[in-house]
Amino acid sequence: MNQMASEVATESTGDVREMNMIEAINSALDIMLERDPDVILLGEDIGYFGGVFRCTAGLQEKYGKTRVFDTPISECGIIGVAVGMGAYGLRPVPEIQFADYIYPGLDQLVSEAARLRYRSAAEFIAPMTVRSPFGGGIFGGQTHSQSPESIFTHVSGLKTVVPSTPYDAKGLLISCIEDNDPVIFFEPKRIYNGPFDGYYDKPAKSWKGFPQAQVPTDYYKIPLGKARTVREGEALTILAYGTMVHVVESVAREKGVDAEILDLRTLVPLDIEAIEASVEKTGKCLIVHEATRTSGFGSELSALVQERCFYHLEAPIERVTGFDTPYPHSLEWAYFPGPVRIGEAIDKLLEA
Amino acid sequence: MARATDETGSNRPRLALHVPEPRYRPGDTVDFSDLDIPEPGRQPRPDEACEAKETFPLCNDLIRVLGDDHQAHGPWDPRLDADTLRKMLREMALVRAFDNRMYRAQRQGKTSFYMKCTGEEATSVCATHALDGDDMIFPSYRQQGCLIARGYEPVEMINQIYSNKADKLKGRQLPIMYCSKRLNFFSISGNLATQLPQATGFAMASASKGDSRIAATWVGEGSTAEGDFHSALTFATVYQAPVIFNVINNQWAISSFSGFAGAERATFAARAIGYGMAGLRVDGNDPLAVFAAERWAADRARANAGPTLIEHFTYRAEGHSTSDDPSAYRSAEEREEWPLGDPVTRLKRHLIALGEWSKEQHEVMDDELDAQVRAAMKEAEKNGILGHGLHHPFHTMFEDVFEELPWHLREQAEQAIRERRIKFPGDPAE
Numbered sequence: 001m002n003q004m005a006s007e008v009a010t011e012s013t014g015d016v017r018e019m020n021m022i023e024a025i026n027s028a029l030d031i032m033l034e035r036d037p038d039v040i041l042l043g044e045d046i047g048y049f050g051g052v053f054r055c056t057a058g059l060q061e062k063y064g065k066t067r068v069f070d071t072p073i074s075e076c077g078i079i080g081v082a083v084g085m086g087a088y089g090l091r092p093v094p095e096i097q098f099a100d101y102i103y104p105g106l107d108q109l110v111s112e113a114a115r116l117r118y119r120s121a122a123e124f125i126a127p128m129t130v131r132s133p134f135g136g137g138i139f140g141g142q143t144h145s146q147s148p149e150s151i152f153t154h155v156s157g158l159k160t161v162v163p164s165t166p167y168d169a170k171g172l173l174i175s176c177i178e179d180n181d182p183v184i185f186f187e188p189k190r191i192y193n194g195p196f197d198g199y200y201d202k203p204a205k206s207w208k209g210f211p212q213a214q215v216p217t218d219y220y221k222i223p224l225g226k227a228r229t230v231r232e233g234e235a236l237t238i239l240a241y242g243t244m245v246h247v248v249e250s251v252a253r254e255k256g257v258d259a260e261i262l263d264l265r266t267l268v269p270l271d272i273e274a275i276e277a278s279v280e281k282t283g284k285c286l287i288v289h290e291a292t293r294t295s296g297f298g299s300e301l302s303a304l305v306q307e308r309c310f311y312h313l314e315a316p317i318e319r320v321t322g323f324d325t326p327y328p329h330s331l332e333w334a335y336f337p338g339p340v341r342i343g344e345a346i347d348k349l350l351e352a
Numbered sequence: 353m354a355r356a357t358d359e360t361g362s363n364r365p366r367l368a369l370h371v372p373e374p375r376y377r378p379g380d381t382v383d384f385s386d387l388d389i390p391e392p393g394r395q396p397r398p399d400e401a402c403e404a405k406e407t408f409p410l411c412n413d414l415i416r417v418l419g420d421d422h423q424a425h426g427p428w429d430p431r432l433d434a435d436t437l438r439k440m441l442r443e444m445a446l447v448r449a450f451d452n453r454m455y456r457a458q459r460q461g462k463t464s465f466y467m468k469c470t471g472e473e474a475t476s477v478c479a480t481h482a483l484d485g486d487d488m489i490f491p492s493y494r495q496q497g498c499l500i501a502r503g504y505e506p507v508e509m510i511n512q513i514y515s516n517k518a519d520k521l522k523g524r525q526l527p528i529m530y531c532s533k534r535l536n537f538f539s540i541s542g543n544l545a546t547q548l549p550q551a552t553g554f555a556m557a558s559a560s561k562g563d564s565r566i567a568a569t570w571v572g573e574g575s576t577a578e579g580d581f582h583s584a585l586t587f588a589t590v591y592q593a594p595v596i597f598n599v600i601n602n603q604w605a606i607s608s609f610s611g612f613a614g615a616e617r618a619t620f621a622a623r624a625i626g627y628g629m630a631g632l633r634v635d636g637n638d639p640l641a642v643f644a645a646e647r648w649a650a651d652r653a654r655a656n657a658g659p660t661l662i663e664h665f666t667y668r669a670e671g672h673s674t675s676d677d678p679s680a681y682r683s684a685e686e687r688e689e690w691p692l693g694d695p696v697t698r699l700k701r702h703l704i705a706l707g708e709w710s711k712e713q714h715e716v717m718d719d720e721l722d723a724q725v726r727a728a729m730k731e732a733e734k735n736g737i738l739g740h741g742l743h744h745p746f747h748t749m750f751e752d753v754f755e756e757l758p759w760h761l762r763e764q765a766e767q768a769i770r771e772r773r774i775k776f777p778g779d780p781a782e
Contacts, residue, residue, distance in 0.1 A: 080549025112541060112550065
């Protein structure tokens with residue numbers, strides 16, 4: 001099983017420490033604040049308090065209030081000022097406290113940040129990384145659980161990145177901050193503290209002891225646009241990202257299925273070569289995401305696989321997703337695309 | 353839904369929805385005599401570094417300098433030398449000549465769209481003169497005067513309006529959505545009021561770096577209804593950002609009068625009071641008052657004393673754009689009856705009253721400016737007009753979406769070029 005990232009642009013040479021995803025994100029931010037005086041962090045509760053999920057803990061104390069600061073409760077304002085900061089020459093990293101809250105900032109992202117390079121013929125750019133926790137599984141109800149990634153993948157000019165391990169979170173976040181295009185960096189909050197196998201009724205696991213939690217303490221990057229092969233296999237290809245990477249891995253292991261699992265990591269730009277190579281090898285494709293089904297990113301993946309790998313397919317592509325309802329509070333686990341839903345889809349593909 | 357009936361209610365009075373209605377519609381006789389237009393020179397001028405609240409009376413006043421006697425009055429007189437006044441006059445007149453020619457060019461089919469700023473020239477030209485050249489301007493769509501005042505070449509503007517092969521924005525933007533990093537003029541968005549939080553962010557960045565540059569932004573009174581306005585002013589006041597918000601109250605947002613942005617209840621300058629921000633309300637057709645207010649706000653921002661909201665009270669003398677017909681919704685008399693006059697005429701008469709200008713010189717200047725614009729048009733037309741093939745190469749359509757071309761855009765670019773070869777076989781151009 002190939003657990004570690006296969007492509008690392010910049011190898012770290014220093015110490016390695018066990019980190020959960022929050023600590024890994026904090027480490028990435030710390031390093032970038034240190035390396036680049038133009039990096040600036042802003043968001044609700046991110047300053048003195050260090051963020052509701054603690055991702056920015058200690059950074060205001062270390063870098064001062066003019067580089068790491070709290071903002072008014074205005075996502076439109078947070079993204080809008082970040083566009084202006086980019087025009088000045090800074091490299092802002094705004095935090096939107098929950099992905100569910102990002103919508104008031106949508107116009108500034110879609111019409112402004114994503115379009116600025118194009119409409120100004122590259123005279124002005126908006127090099128910002130919008131960090132935002134997303135996804136469910138924490139009893140967050142319908143306003144703290146959403147996975148709105150496909151709203152952003154649909155927008156030309158935005159990159160969308162979703163890590164699934166502490167190691168990837170740090171390396172990807174550093175790449176995002178150094179990128180000169182606006183990036184949406186969705187942090188799967190269900191796996192901030194440990195990987196999740198999909199069984200909500202079992203005790204929560206921490207990242208302790210997992211190889212993906214062995215994180216170099218210094219600077220390294222994971223390139224955008226490169227998927228990670230979580231495990232190699234012959235029976236079918238499973239495309240996933242974020243929390244679902246761990247769930248599908250656990251289901252495949254339980255069922256003893258020789259699945260090849262790709263953690264997409266970057267949704268735009270997508271690693272189409274890795275997807276094609278895997279589906280051409282296995283002939284079967286399962287797409288799994290937590291977001292609602294209709295017009296979800298799985299629709300795009302399904303279309304691409306059909307267009308590009310049709311003559312290699314031995315069965316119709318399967319999609320496992322959240323339902324097309326809001327994320328219900330009490331019925332959260334009925335909504336979540338858990339082991340039963342994934343298992344059924346795997347069976348269907350293998351029987352085909 | 354059920355309608356309230358006499359049976360369902362108790363003895364509570366019936367509610368009534370108020371939908372604002374402008375005072376005058378097409379054909380109506382216009383009378384602005386009840387508009388409160390104070391005497392020039394009477395408005396106090398607080399120190400630039402004053403407490404914001406000292407400005408609050410000015411939010412319901414109207415800062416005016418030029419009187420009916422064509423002389424400058426009172427503490428807001430910026431005491432500009434005659435050369436500066438003549439320069440501002442010339443630039444305002446150039447904007448007007450440019451607008452007139454470009455309007456006609458659109459009617460002649462040389463481009464798709466144009467927007468004039470007739471009657472509002474002072475709010476951009478004179479305000480820009482009050483800023484430093486390296487201060488960043490975050491304009492809305494009617495601030496061609498800012499570009500002219502910073503010396504942008506009319507031929508470059510026309511190349512952009514024609515979306516031709518010399519258009520610096522590669523034909524991507526609607527006409528008049530200019531951008532010039534060299535002149536610190538930010539890219540214009542078609543989405544309204546988005547530039548306001550961006551200007552605040554630029555100002556915050558400058559302050560966080562210990563720089564001395566400030567930001568100034570423009571927005572129409574109608575767009576102050578957008579959430580971005582509130583976000584921008586909240587951030588600006590929270591961080592005391594060195595930014596100036598110019599609200600151009602030209603009375604009309606396409607066909608919606610200012611009442612639909614709240615003007616029946618309060619002035620736009622008075623919005624500043626709720627944010628604890630300095631606010632000024634200025635006669636937007638008085639070039640000296642506009643300059644003085646903008647300079648006051650710039651000095652205030654540069655002294656770390658915080659942001660200022662300026663309402664420029666003016667009148668949109670023409671349609672919203674070439675796609676608009678104002679005779680369908682407002683009285684044609686409004687323009688003639690507008691009690692604050694015309695900014696070009698007012699500055700011209702002031703200079704004449706000072707003995708620094710003459711009617712004859714003005715006529716010569718107008719002829720020169722028209723010739724200058726016509727020459728620029730001719731020059732620009734060599735690079736093509738909209739829809740006549742002299743555009744940027746096809747592949748440029750896919751550039752600058754991202755810094756680097758990703759695979760999916762590369763594939764789509766190949767498709768576009770293939771389509772072109774099918775449509776125009778034998779054409780060597782891309």
